[in-house]
Amino acid sequence: VVDQIRLWQIENERMKATPGFLFKDFESQKEYDGCVKYADEIGVLVWKNDGKRMFFVNRMEQLRDYIKSRKVK
Amino acid sequence: MPRAIRGVLVECDPSIKSIIMKIDSEDHAFVVEDLDDGTLVIKENMLSILKMRLDEALKETQQPPSDSGSD
Structure with missing residues (x-):
């Protein structure tokens, strides 16, 4: 899997733009921790903020299936 | 959820x-x-427009002040 990460030179500054999905509004720390850990393991995690319980992934299909599978026991 | x-x-x-x-x-x-x-996260379809606006804004800030000046 090749991730599309575009690098731009804007004047003297750099700006990195990564298309993907922001995950937010987790019900619990446990749910957040589980999802972040999974996203990291499958290599889609781009950014996270534990304090805000938000993270960004560049692909979501696998993660979405994982979240669904957690709901349906 | x-x-x-x-x-x-x-x-x-x-x-x-x-x-x-x-x-x-x-x-x-x-x-x-x-x-x-x-x-930050921005809307996907607005990325190129934002880049244009950003380039414009940066050009403005990097121009030396003209002699119309402040008085």
Whole structure:
């Protein structure tokens, strides 16, 4: 899997733009921790903020299936 | 249930980010989520427009002050 990460030179500054999905509004720390850990393991995690319980992934299909599978026991 | 929001994660210098926030404050057409000093999520279809606006803003700030000056 090749991730599309575009690098731009804007004047003297750099700006990195990564298309993907922001995950937010987790019900619990446990749910957040589980999802972040999974996203990291499958290599889609781009950014996270534990304090805000938000993270960004560049692909979501696998993660979405994982979240669904957690709901349906 | 967590929400997944489609967008483009932009990581940049805090000074660039503040310019983006200023551009967005006019019509709130770009920013989806303000994450931290150097990180934000913007609408995917607005990325190229934002880049243009940012280039314009940077050109303005980097021009030496003209002699119309302040008085």
